[in-house]
Amino acid sequence: MDLTVISQNSIYLLVAFLLGLYQAFIYKKLGNYTKNFLVTLCFLPMLVSLVLLCVNGSVGTSIAILGVFSLVRFRSIQGNSKEILYIFYSMAIGLLVISGNILFAIIVSIVIGLLILLLNNLNLFEEKDVNELKITVPEDLNYDDVFEGILKLYCDSYELKRIKTSNMGTLFELSYEVVLRKGVKTKELLDSIRSKNANLNVSINMVDDSDLKL
Numbered sequence: 485m486d487l488t489v490i491s492q493n494s495i496y497l498l499v500a501f502l503l504g505l506y507q508a509f510i511y512k513k514l515g516n517y518t519k520n521f522l523v524t525l526c527f528l529p530m531l532v533s534l535v536l537l538c539v540n541g542s543v544g545t546s547i548a549i550l551g552v553f554s555l556v557r558f559r560s561i562q563g564n565s566k567e568i569l570y571i572f573y574s575m576a577i578g579l580l581v582i583s584g585n586i587l588f589a590i591i592v593s594i595v596i597g598l599l600i601l602l603l604n605n606l607n608l609f610e611e612k613d614v615n616e617l618k619i620t621v622p623e624d625l626n627y628d629d630v631f632e633g634i635l636k637l638y639c640d641s642y643e644l645k646r647i648k649t650s651n652m653g654t655l656f657e658l659s660y661e662v663v664l665r666k667g668v669k670t671k672e673l674l675d676s677i678r679s680k681n682a683n684l685n686v687s688i689n690m691v692d693d694s695d696l697k698l
Contacts, residue, residue, distance in 0.1 A: 493537060500529040500581045503593045504574060510597040511570055514604055525570060532578025612640070617660040619677055620650070620684040627658060630680050638673045640665050655684065662688075 508525040511517055573596060580589035621627045635642040639662045646659040664670070670688055677686050 496533055496537075496581050496584075496586070497530050499586055499589070500533040500578050501526065503577050503581065503589065504529040506593060506597060507570065507574060507577070510600060513601060514566070516566075521567065525574060528571070528574035529578035529581065532575050533582035536579065536582045612663045615662050615664060616689045617642075617662045618685075618687045618689075619658045619660070619681055620686065621656050621658065621681045622684065623649075623654050623656060625656075625681065627656065631658075631677060634673070634676045634680065635660070635662065638665060638668050638676070639663060 504526045507529070508522040511525055512522060577589055577593050580586075580592060619627075619631065621630075642660050642662040644658060645661050648657050648659075649655065650657055664673070674686050674688065678684075
């Protein structure tokens with residue numbers, strides 16, 4: 485490999501790293517980030533470019549290899565949709581750079597980053613807090629309709645997800661996914677339910693929706 489090729493490849497790798505740095509900056513602006521993932525984003529486009537160089541420009545082979553590498557991130561730690569988006573974002577930029585389309589890669593990287601920030605700030609896709617509501621009821625209680633009025637009063641939406649028995653079959657535990665109405669106080673909701681379920685256990689827990697937001 486002559487010096488001209490080495491210099492050209494070095495420029496490709498440097499551009500890929502700088503674009504990875506830009507992606508990490510955009511990701512940081514969105515909040516809910518970790519230092520380790522930001523460092524990963526900095527180097528991932530350059531790594532994609534380097535792998536493509538090693539397989540002599542075979543796009544199919546490089547994508548197959550990097551697909552395996554990218555899944556390592558999600559093997560032990562569950563990744564969310566935002567992280568998956570940035571993994572593919574970085575891979576696409578790395579492929580563009582090493583194919584020689586440096587200017588196009590820069591334009592695409594900048595435009596996609598700005599669009600992500602724009603959509604995040606405009607909040608076009610309204611996010612609602614989903615809660616898990618668990619209600620314990622005695623076995624002789626007809627639970628099918630008894631909580632309907634309360635849930636309609638306090639929730640924008642609700643859905644019964646699971647029913648299980650407890651305490652040797654003498655109790656039932658109902659699990660709902662609910663979206664509370666704006667301004668609703670959870671204590672009022674819980675007190676209303678307790679007046680219908682013989683004052684047995686009632687709990688409400690937030691479901692993790694961090695991956696819904698870009």
